[in-house]
Amino acid sequence: MDTMRDRFVSVTSKLLDEDHRLAVVLAEITMDGFRPAQQRHPDRVINVGIREQLLVGVGGGLALTGLRPVVHTFASFLVERPFEQVKLDFGHQGTGGVLVSASASYDWPAGGFTHMAPGDVALLDTLDGWTVHTPGHPDEAEALLRHAYAAGDDKVYVRLTGQSNAAPRPVGDLRTQTVRTGSAGVVLAVGPLLDEVLAATEGLDVTVLYAATVRPFDDEALRAAVGRAAPQVVLVEPYLAGTSAAAAGQALMEVPHRILPLGVGRAELRRYGTVEEHTAAHGLDAASLRQRITAFLR
DSSP: OOOHHHHHHHHHHHHHHHOTTEEEEESSTTHHHHHHHHHHOTTTEEEOOSOHHHHHHHHHHHHHTTOEEEEEEEHIIIIITTHHHIIIIIIITTOOEEEEEESTTTSOGGGOGGGOOTTHHHHHTTSSSEEEEOOSSHHHHHHHHHHHHTSTTOEEEEEOOSOOOSSOOOOTTOOOEEEEOOSSOEEEEEGGGHHHHHHHTTTOSOEEEEESEEESOOHHHHHHHHHHSOSEEEEEEEEETTTTHHHHHHHTTTSOOEEEEEEEOSSOOOSOOOHHHHHHHTTOSHHHHHHHHHHHHO
């Protein structure tokens, strides 16, 4: 199976041929994949080198000319390092574009903490008007990328990862989906953590929701699920633990409830290890999730 990043290259390269408003801005990362497209469209596939502030600034400038910029690099260099440019060149200038990241929270452990970005979605939450997609499968990534490119002049962040669920789910309407129903509580799984959540909750009397689009937060879906189950909510997110706790709390403002936010911890894990070892260390593997979820529901 190809990866989300492979799918990003293929679908974007194809759409560059079809949509003359689309432009891609790169900072060396994934440049080899886009070289054929650059040869066909040298004016709309731009590599600025390892200059991430410039990367975002060029994207904002292209948006001012009426193009739909697609800006891409590792998440830590796309959201964290050039955050001022994201805030000003898109937000303050009132422009739109698509930020497409790679490497997610800890996809490349050998790269160390400089290449990890568990706080990216929380950081974007400090800005107004960003749509955030967190696909859990390459097919979902393609569908959400196509939606983002066609989304007028909106500001969209597509968070790609090397982790994947075994099968895709239909994500075209951007709504949070009900995967299982139960009465003891609600577990909301985000993106590539759905399979771990399904394994962790096997046999438990809980409702499992799935979200591949987390901003705007689907208040209605969470309220409906809580209305059918006990008002106990577990959030399982592939980025910083607690990122969506405020959004969930706001959605349930008029309902007495309890929330357990699970995700990537704040402490830096200084041993490289593997992706699977990082997942387990953050308590996001199926066995750890089951223990934490059952203890909370009791």
